[in-house]
Amino acid sequence: MFKPYELFVGLRYLRAKRRNHFVSFISMTSVAGIAVGVMALITVMSVMNGFEKELRDRILGMVSHASITSYGGRVEEWEGVRDRIIVDERVLGAAPFIEREGMLAREGQLSGGMVRGILPEEEPQVSEVGEQMVQGELGNLVAGEYRVILGSALARSLRVNVGDSVFLIVPEGNVTVAGFRPRMRRFQVVGLFEVGMYEYDRSHAFIHLDDARTLYRFGDAVGGIRLKLDDMFRAPAVSRDIAAGLGAGYFVSDWTRQHANFFAALQIEKTVMFIILFLIVAVAAFNIISTLVMVVNDKRADIAVLRTIGTTPSSVMGIFIVQGTVIGLVGTVVGVGLGVALASNVEQIVPWLEDLFQTEFLPADVYYISDLPSELNWADVGRISGLAFVLSVLSTLYPAWRASRTQPAEALRYE
Numbered sequence: 001m002f003k004p005y006e007l008f009v010g011l012r013y014l015r016a017k018r019r020n021h022f023v024s025f026i027s028m029t030s031v032a033g034i035a036v037g038v039m040a041l042i043t044v045m046s047v048m049n050g051f052e053k054e055l056r057d058r059i060l061g062m063v064s065h066a067s068i069t070s071y072g073g074r075v076e077e078w079e080g081v082r083d084r085i086i087v088d089e090r091v092l093g094a095a096p097f098i099e100r101e102g103m104l105a106r107e108g109q110l111s112g113g114m115v116r117g118i119l120p121e122e123e124p125q126v127s128e129v130g131e132q133m134v135q136g137e138l139g140n141l142v143a144g145e146y147r148v149i150l151g152s153a154l155a156r157s158l159r160v161n162v163g164d165s166v167f168l169i170v171p172e173g174n175v176t177v178a179g180f181r182p183r184m185r186r187f188q189v190v191g192l193f194e195v196g197m198y199e200y201d202r203s204h205a206f207i208h209l210d211d212a213r214t215l216y217r218f219g220d221a222v223g224g225i226r227l228k229l230d231d232m233f234r235a236p237a238v239s240r241d242i243a244a245g246l247g248a249g250y251f252v253s254d255w256t257r258q259h260a261n262f263f264a265a266l267q268i269e270k271t272v273m274f275i276i277l278f279l280i281v282a283v284a285a286f287n288i289i290s291t292l293v294m295v296v297n298d299k300r301a302d303i304a305v306l307r308t309i310g311t312t313p314s315s316v317m318g319i320f321i322v323q324g325t326v327i328g329l330v331g332t333v334v335g336v337g338l339g340v341a342l343a344s345n346v347e348q349i350v351p352w353l354e355d356l357f358q359t360e361f362l363p364a365d366v367y368y369i370s371d372l373p374s375e376l377n378w379a380d381v382g383r384i385s386g387l388a389f390v391l392s393v394l395s396t397l398y399p400a401w402r403a404s405r406t407q408p409a410e411a412l413r414y415e
Contacts, residue, residue, distance in 0.1 A: 027291045031331040033284025034388055038335025039342060041277045041384045042376075046343035048270045049380070050373030052263070058197040059259060061128035062204070065232045066239045066254040067097075068246070069224035075250075078222045084246065090230050090238050093125025098212040098223035103169040104150075104205065109158045113151075113203040115168065117212025117223075126228040129193050129206065135162045136191025143210035149191035151201035164189050168207075170215055185215055281388045284331065285395040288324050292399030296320065303403055313404035320400040321393070328392020336385050346374040 068081065075081060075096075082094045098117035103110060120138040124130045130138045134152060141147050148166065150158070160166055169184040187207065194201050213219065229238055235254035243252040256263070296303070303316055342349070350372045 027327060030284050030287035030291055030327050031334070033287055034281055034328060034331025034392065035335035035338065037277065037280030037284055038332055038384055038388050039339040040280060041274065042336065042339025042381055043342045043346065043374075044273055044277055045270070045380045045384070046339075046374045046376045047346060047372060048266075048273065049377050050375040052266055052270075053375050054373040055197070055266075056263075058195050058200070060232060060255055061132070061195055062197075062200050063255055063258060064126045064226035065229040065235045066227040066242070066252060067224050068227070068242070069251050069253070070249055071251055073223065074218060074221040075224055076221050078225060081246065081250075082225055085225070085227065085242060088238070088242065088245075090234070091227055091242075092230055093228040094225050095119060095122035095126045096209060096222040096225050098209060098216060098218060100212070100216050100223070101171060102205070103171075104154070104158060105167045105169060106158050106160055106164065111154060111157050113154060113205055115170075115205050115207060115212065117207050117209040117216075119209045126226040129195065132193045132195045134192050134194050138191070138206070140190035141206065141208040143208045145208075146185055146187050146211055147190040147208065148187040149193060149206040150189055151204050152192050152194040153198060153202035154205065155189065155192050157202065160189050162189055162191065168205075168215070172216065183215065185211075278387070281391060285328075285391045288327055288392060288395040289399060291327065292320055292324050292396060293402065295323065296399055296403045299403075316404045317400040320403050321396045324396030324399070325393050328389055328395070332385050332388045332392070335388070336381060339384075340376065340381065343374050343376045346372060 068085070069075065078096050082096070085091055086094050096119060100115055101112065102115040103112050105111075118127075118138075118141070120141045123138055133149075136149065138149070141149065148168065150160070150166075155161065158166060165186050165188050167184050168187050169182050172183060193206075207215075209222065213221075227242075229235055232255065236256055239252045239254040243250065246252070306316065307313075
């Protein structure tokens with residue numbers, strides 16, 4: 001009457017009232033275990049994806065997609081070099097820069113950092129710093145006025161604000177009869193920026209390119225040219241093409257080289273985290289094996305009757321494969337629903353938990369990012385749910401095979 005009857009009997013066993021309530025409890029535990037494992041995997045992978053994207057965007061907002069320097073550390077006639085580069089349609093913007101180390105001081109407060117000389121009108125082509133200003137603007141940097149824009153954390157460490165003055169000391173100087181005297185210059189703070197990444201907010205300062213030339217004695221040269229590309233993931237290929245076009249004497253680097261170890265470590269961490277959390281699903285799959293083994297023992301008389309009336313061993317296997325598959329499917333679907341909901345709202349849930357427990361999960365002075373971003377990747381959802389479902393189906397094979405070994409003669413034993 002019911003075709004395929006393996007599906008009907010398998011679902012009937014799930015709905016039937018069992019004499020052994022412990023089997024029902026283990027079945028619910030299996031469903032809950034798979035759901036929790038899938039939910040945790042989707043949520044954690046989404047947070048890892050969001051963390052990687054946020055870091056990449058914030059890093060690229062400071063370091064640019066690619067940069068051109070010379071082997072001598074100075075690029076002469078940079079305007080001509082830039083004109084040769086921007087003819088490439090893949091290059092969206094190019095701006096000169098000088099980046100050197102320096103020491104900032106004010107009333108006994110000292111802090112080292114990276115000092116970058118820029119052209120305020122050119123910098124927005126390759127950087128997002130202008131969009132991250134909390135006070136002032138890049139246009140406040142005027143050549144010859146010796147003005148500086150500081151990262152917000154760096155300004156706090158120096159205890160300065162807009163309108164205050166700081167001394168910039170460079171690790172270069174003059175040798176006099178009194179000894180070595182480093183060069184220094186008083187700068188007025190005209191702006192503060194905050195990109196949301198403590199490493200940069202604490203260590204970077206911007207000055208006008210002409211002031212950097214004077215302070216570091218670059219003459220008419222610049223330290224290099226920063227580039228913004230139409231596709232940052234093609235940066236290695238574009239960099240190679242640009243280097244070939246410029247010829248000898250120039251060195252082109254891209255963001256994948258500058259932070260290769262960091263992003264490789266992040267990828268390894270994602271892989272290890274996936275493996276560790278997938279063990280939760282594996283444990284739940286072992287619960288499915290235990291559940292079906294108990295069901296087989298509980299239904300041995302029924303199986304023997306089915307074998308007596310002509311049910312083949314493969315059909316008996318199908319009955320229990322259906323039962324275990326339904327358990328895995330329900331757990332996977334519930335886990336996907338909970339995981340997608342949690343991953344989509346984690347940015348609102350975490351601040352609520354921080355307020356509730358009066359704590360800060362990601363202190364800005366310890367972690368690169370002080371908030372918890374999330375980016376739901378449907379490819380990851382499909383991979384996680386697919387692996388969980390396949391593992392659930394594989395977990396049914398041994399109990400189903402064991403059930404198929406039941407002989408028709410065993411029906412007499414249970415009469």
